[in-house]
Amino acid sequence: MNRVLFAVLACHFLAAFTVLGMPLYLPVLFTDLGLPSNSPWIGFVFAWPTLLTALSGPLWGKVADRFGRRFSLIRALAGLALAFLWVGISSSVAELLMALTLQGLMGGTLAAANSYLATTMPRETLSNTLNWTQFSARMALVTAPLVLAVGIQYFRLQHLYIVLATLPMLGALYACTLPKDSHPSQSSTASAVSTPGNTSAPMQYASAASVCSLQALFCFAMVVTFPYFLPYAAPGIASTTAIALLYVLPHLVYLLLQPLLKKRLPNWAFNCHFSMLALAVAACMQWQFNSGLALAAARVLFGVGIWLGYHGIHQLVAKSFQAARAGTWFGSLDSVGKLAGVAAGIAAGFAVNHMNLASPFLLSAVASLAAMPLVHHIQKTGSRPCIPMNNTRPNTTA
16 A cells, blocks of 8 residues: 555545544534434434535535645545534534534545545556545444544543544645645646557446446445434344444445455456345345344345445446546545435435335335446446546657
């Protein structure tokens, strides 16, 4: 792992640890500010920053393409630090909402990190690089709630926000030491140049709309199972600790598989097909069984599906994105994933209200199976050469 990749992963982990760790404790923050624990504001605010990040993502992507991807990464980290500092000193619900609005509008660290890496790393290694940014996100998702659960016993929650604000700020300072990415205008010029007989360009090109559609179905199938897992598993499993372990088990599987299989399975279409099949089978198993070894096996299979899905989609992205528009590409991809997550939460609530607690798993299976014809379509139609990533001018001396 080279220095640039390690530095970007460190910056992203610091931001992800902050963002993914605190939402679990938002109800505590609201009760500290005088609202009841069952206030509808809590559900709204839980999704508000994510929704704003999704809506602002494409705009920040265009800013990155114009002013540089390193600039965008520093902007996202510094904005997150300011937002968390503001949350830490908020004295009313109105102030808290404004601070969380700033967090949502200035977010997008994952997209910023990916777009920077896309223009500084070789295209042939990019898919694995993107897998590592997901690895850092999963690591934060698993570790942050546990670490903060200890911290909340010794510190007031708002004070923890102030402490956590130092993490993305450290990341922003660290990002300032990264090499500048290529000037956007140079990238655009180089990308516009084509050379007859150039066979090095990847061939299975897919449009941004196709890749984003696949990303949306995959994220929906994954996230729709999250919100109601605790009440779903509670009747069959007495221990809350065991339920929590089963909840994070797919993410632990991802953390295990990524270092072991990082250079395996090179066919993106096979990985995506098998991912969707694994997710559908695992979802059906959880639809039928909410206890025992069958549930544990289903969670492991679900984790395999998540890893294969990200692995395949990242391989497709590496074959398809345009270097001159890397910021827009990854901003849109991240935005679509977050919007799919919001839609999944709404759909899960509707399904549980009209059916039962296991119904989100049925929705997951349907979304997974719906993605398989899309994978086949992209595989059959993806034949245009992709614009070269590296800003190398053609050899005119030959």
